[in-house]
Amino acid sequence: MSTTVISVPSVHCGHCVGSIEGALKPMDGVKDAKVSLEETNVTVEHDDSVDRDALVAAIEEQGYDVA
16 A cells, blocks of 8 residues: 655645545545645555556646646
């Protein structure tokens, strides 16, 4: 099991949280995803087989920039 923290500077409201978590949680190998509005990031717990680039792509597909 791995944990990846991804900075998402444009996250600022409940809708953002729902969009990002909703895109990440159904992905194969993702165990959990939690967005922090205070820290403007998302913490993803996932299997070692999950590629960070795939996580970033899922966030960007929702319209958010990743730092």
